[in-house]
Amino acid sequence: MNALYMILGTLIALGVLVTFHEFGHFWVARRCGVKVLRFSVGFGTPLLRWHDRQGTEFVVAAIPLGGYVKMLDEREGEVPAELLDQSFNRKPVRQRIAIVAAGPIANFLLALLFFWVLAMLGSQQVRPVIGHVEEGSLAAKAGLAAGQEIVAIDGDPVVGWSQVNLQLVRRLGESGVLNIATRVDDGSAEQAHQLALASWLKGADEPDPLASLGIRPWRPALPPLLAQFDPEGPAQAAGLKVGDRLLALNDEPIDEWQQVVDKVRAHPGEAVSFTVERDGQRLDVPVTLAARGEGEARSGYLGAGVKGGEWPAHMLREVSYGPLDAVGQGLQRTWTMSVLTLDSLKKMLFGELSVKNLSGPITIAKVAGASAQSGVGDFLNFLAYLSISLGVLNLLPIPVLDGGHLLFYLIEWTRGRPLSERVQGWGVQIGISLVVGVMLLALINDIGRL
Numbered sequence: 394m395n396a397l398y399m400i401l402g403t404l405i406a407l408g409v410l411v412t413f414h415e416f417g418h419f420w421v422a423r424r425c426g427v428k429v430l431r432f433s434v435g436f437g438t439p440l441l442r443w444h445d446r447q448g449t450e451f452v453v454a455a456i457p458l459g460g461y462v463k464m465l466d467e468r469e470g471e472v473p474a475e476l477l478d479q480s481f482n483r484k485p486v487r488q489r490i491a492i493v494a495a496g497p498i499a500n501f502l503l504a505l506l507f508f509w510v511l512a513m514l515g516s517q518q519v520r521p522v523i524g525h526v527e528e529g530s531l532a533a534k535a536g537l538a539a540g541q542e543i544v545a546i547d548g549d550p551v552v553g554w555s556q557v558n559l560q561l562v563r564r565l566g567e568s569g570v571l572n573i574a575t576r577v578d579d580g581s582a583e584q585a586h587q588l589a590l591a592s593w594l595k596g597a598d599e600p601d602p603l604a605s606l607g608i609r610p611w612r613p614a615l616p617p618l619l620a621q622f623d624p625e626g627p628a629q630a631a632g633l634k635v636g637d638r639l640l641a642l643n644d645e646p647i648d649e650w651q652q653v654v655d656k657v658r659a660h661p662g663e664a665v666s667f668t669v670e671r672d673g674q675r676l677d678v679p680v681t682l683a684a685r686g687e688g689e690a691r692s693g694y695l696g697a698g699v700k701g702g703e704w705p706a707h708m709l710r711e712v713s714y715g716p717l718d719a720v721g722q723g724l725q726r727t728w729t730m731s732v733l734t735l736d737s738l739k740k741m742l743f744g745e746l747s748v749k750n751l752s753g754p755i756t757i758a759k760v761a762g763a764s765a766q767s768g769v770g771d772f773l774n775f776l777a778y779l780s781i782s783l784g785v786l787n788l789l790p791i792p793v794l795d796g797g798h799l800l801f802y803l804i805e806w807t808r809g810r811p812l813s814e815r816v817q818g819w820g821v822q823i824g825i826s827l828v829v830g831v832m833l834l835a836l837i838n839d840i841g842r843l
Contacts, residue, residue: 399762402772404457406761408434410500410780411460414787417499418462418492423447425488428479431463458754464492486806493798500784501727507777509723511770515713518553522611522708523575530607535586537608541575544583548572552712554610561602563733566595566745598749599686613702615650626696631680633697634671641668650699657682658692730778734785753835792817792824 412434419432428448433439435454442452464481465472472480481489521543526532543551546560564571571588594600603610617639622629639647642656643665657665661684669676682693714722740746757779764775788796797820805811812820 395762395766398766399758402761402765403758405765406757406776406779407457409776410503410783411435411457413499413503413780414496414783415460415462417495417497421492421495422462422464422481425484425492426479427481427484427488427492428465428476429462430465431461433463434460436460486802490799490802490806493795493802494788496795497784497787500780500787501731504730504777504780504784505723505727507773507780508726509719511773511777512714512719512722512726513716514770515711516770518555518710518712519610519704520708520710521551521554521557523608524611525609527607527609531588531590531605532586532607535573535588536584537573537575537586539611541577541584543573543575545574546572552710558602559729559733561606562600563736564590564593565597565600565602566592566740568592592745595745596747598747600747600750609651611708612651613704615699615702617647617650617653618699619697620700621698623696626694627680627683628695628697631678633667633669633678633680636671638670639667640670640675642666644668653695657695661685661691661693663693726777727781730781731785734782738785738789748834749838749841751831751835751838753832753839755836755839791827792820793828794824797821797824 415432415434419429422429430448431450431452433452433454435452435457436459437454437456439452439454442450444450465476465479466481467477468482477483481492484492523532523537523539523541523543525539526537543557545551546557547564549560551557551560561571568591571590571593573586573588574583575586576583588606594602594605619628619633619635619637619639621635622633639653641647642653645656647653647656660682662682664679664681667678667680669678680695682695684691685694686692737746737750741748741751760775761772764771787794788799790796790800792798792801801812801817801820811817
């Protein structure tokens with residue numbers, strides 16, 4: 394079932410995003426009087442094809458990893474004299490810029506639409522109340538403590554943990570002061586806390602912003618009663634079973650699940666002994682824990698889980714907006730995620746953020762499947778984020794991408810004539826090398842995660 398969700402989620406995601414991107418090029422090209430020869434979603438052998446009244450061929454092809462709009466262009470073949478005025482290369486540079494920019498702009502508009510719908514549908518947020526602060530951590534030194542609710546980070550209000558994490562991710566790799574505002578309850582005054590960052594999590598392969606600050610979110614206490622397993626994890630291999638209640642780890646008593654998580658993470662790759670209660674009997678089960686991550690991020694992994702508990706009503710809040718307010722929320726989220734995506738790319742380029750955080754098609758497929766399985770809201774959220782990433786990446790000034798074409802046309806507009814074909818050819822070769830290199834790196838990262 395998970396594989397089915399992954400396949401369907403990926404096909405729908407790529408189909409929607411690619412179609413909308415290419416439709417942006419297509420729609421503006423038609424408005425500028427350019428004859429569109431083909432509108433293709435996917436590459437390779439056509440599965441479906443049809444023509445409209447203006448002669449444009451529409452194609453759904455077998456390889457769903459992109460698409461293209463083919464326009465009449467003298468640089469790609471002979472154009473009949475009566476159609477020269479409909480050729481792309483004969484159009485003013487401003488119209489060519491508009492046609493090329495329309496694809497990425499369409500992606501941003503699609504993300505705005507999804508965020509607008511999500512804002513109106515509303516969501517249930519867990520209040521960002523601190524459950525525990527590690528002694529000697531950055532959070533502890535700044536005066537943060539259990540029971541405080543985070544209400545703003547760097548002056549931006551937050552209503553749930555997802556927003557807290559988003560604001561923290563924006564500061565990865567940076568130095569300076571992180572400002573966090575808290576309060577104890579709804580009626581109390583806000584308290585200001587300043588955390589000193591120094592190349593915070595710079596180059597970390599799997600950064601965990603909250604944990605690195607020493608903050609653990611509040612969550613309801615869960616009994617350590619095993620309910621699920623990773624089929625290839627250490628717990629399953631050691632013989633632990635569904636229904637086992639964990640009583641101790643290395644003779645240290647266990648009362649609730651979070652204690653298990655903390656103790657396991659502290660023993661990566663080590664052999665430990667669990668005392669369990671099974672069918673009224675106490676058993677000692679030796680388990681060799683796996684290890685995940687590298688360096689300081691290295692932690693133990695058991696491969697077992699428990700059933701989720703019920704959240705008390707006062708720890709949850711419903712967040713939704715009317716149609717007009719939802720537009721503002723959509724614009725804000727689209728802008729925030731666009732800036733974050735661009736900033737993350739810059740940090741990777743300058744070594745502030747590890748390139749291992751770059752994801753490729755395998756990770757995208759896994760997230761597509763998981764979000765589709767979680768529900769419509771999560772899937773729309775994923776589509777919005779992916780659409781923004783597609784828009785930002787396509788605007789990078791790299792030849793072969795839309796941003797590279799825009800760069801050439803802007804230079805032509807500025808100097809009054811285009812760059813020579815030889816210079817543009819060099820640029821295309823460099824661009825292809827960069828794109829292929831990044832794709833290979835992302836694929837290697839995906840395989841490493843598997």
